[in-house]
Amino acid sequence: MIHVQGLSKEFRVHKKQEGLLGSLRSLVRRQSVVKQAVKAATFHVGEGEIVGLVGANGAGKTTLVKMLAGIIHPSGGDARVLGHRPWERARDFQRGIALIMGQKAQLWWDLPAADCFLLLKEIYQIPEERYRQTLAFLTETLQVKGELNIQIRRLSLGERMKMELIAALLHQPRVVFLDEPTIGLDLSAQRSIREFLLGYREEHRPAMILTSHYMEDIERLCERILIIREGELVFDGPLAEVMRTHARHKVISLQLKPGASPVSLKRLLGVGLDVELLEEGPERIRIQAPRDEVPNLAGRLVSELQVHDLAVEEMDIGTVIEGLLHARGASAAPSAEAGQGAA
């Protein structure tokens, strides 16, 4: 449903020097730099897939989404969404997609949600019966039926976000772009939106691209992720693959028996191993160790310490991805991995 081939975007950004003199100078002559926001991105997203687009601030996530939603023109490459070039803005394409931006209200600020939805019904030419059914389903699922007649600007952030979701999904799009849909929401609202999105995916099987800085969004919703670093896609594959190839360590957590005699951990952990003591308390110890060393090290710890409980955990996915995002050079994340996603 989404096919992207070598898509690039360059921006010319004007620089303004600091201070009054700088401002005066910029009135006559401005300096500018060309920023490569997206560099030759290639990937595909199929029906019913939710793909996480992960990257640091300014990495190019939103620019990529804006190109795929048809808001901006690319500088190079090509893309097809529902068989259309997005920036040509064919009416069939526009009727088939939705973009939800957590940081930008798209509904009309001064209108009650119900009026906004009626306007969208006209915009998307949704038949009356289908409109009523979809609206009833969405408002009930997201539990905002009672807020339909309140002006958007008077709603809480969570309620507003739910209204934005309803507005975006009223016309039952086949491709949905979600840009930070849970940003700023409390845990309960985040959870309900995630559950809703999963339910919506099951029912309608749209292709979804999700950008989020909340790793829980990515973990719960996406089987596959795209990692973008400085405009370049450096990873495209299943979330589990990130852990397998890039999480070289695991964390061993030990719960000691009360009153256990102290032991020299340095001696136990050995010298020269890539082992890090993350936490050391009278009854709790956490150690980060290379994957291959975990069985031996765990055995040694159990035999030498008075262990009440032991757990071996994967590293936090956020930490692994953060390592990838900040890594430099091809060794951290070979770009050859990009472009291998499901068609």
Added chain:
Amino acid sequence: MRRAFSLYGHAASVEARKAMSYRADFWINVVLTFFAQLGVMWFLWKAIFAASGQITLGGWDLPGILRYTILVILAGKLVRGPEMASGLSQDIYDGGLSRYLLYPVSYWAFKYAQHVGSLVPSAAQFLLFFLLAPLLPGSVGAFHLQLPHLLMGVLALVLANLLYWLLQLPLQAVAFWADNVWSLSVLLRFISGLLGGAMLPLDLFPEKARAVLELLPFATLFDLPVNALLGRMEAGQWARGMALGMGWCLLLFLASRRLWRAGERGYTGVGI
């Protein structure tokens, strides 16, 4: 066609409701600004006539020019619409344009429908004035409105509204390249007011200047509809003015479309 009418009609209706949803703003805009403008112009013209010592100026007596002033204030609200109502450059500046690029609608048609909807309070004020006009002091309120003049005036107002909106389009499109173009809108407001007859009737300009002004788009904005309503215009003169206004509309539409297409290619959708 029916669907388009329903969509843009709905957009206009929503905007009309919005325009009336803030009570304080509604009354300030409808009543206070009208009386403030009228008060200034009323005393100004009285002072000018008193200082000149003449009964008529450029073919206008004092009650006549006050009638013109009242009508041009009311017509001005209908021609220009509320300040910044269209917000085209603002949409470009803050990225609000993005959502309209997502919708399967024509951005211009949608914005113009919203613009028309925002005129409802001004239209109500215009009608209310004709009901209350006889209460005005002296012969100022003696409007002898005839059906043909009303028809000519209303049609000219519709054209003037479209023309003013189209005059704004190329100026607002500059926002694709420059961050803030508010000053251009102010400039348009001032120039169109002066050269279109909103500040003073075009009859008061010298003959040669008037001949030039009649070829510019501005005369269609205020001079044409107000003089048509006052019955100071022959049908032929009105038809020429309308044809000229329509020609300007077409020209501005084509120029704006070209400019918007070029600008929109460089649109970055900032703010999202």
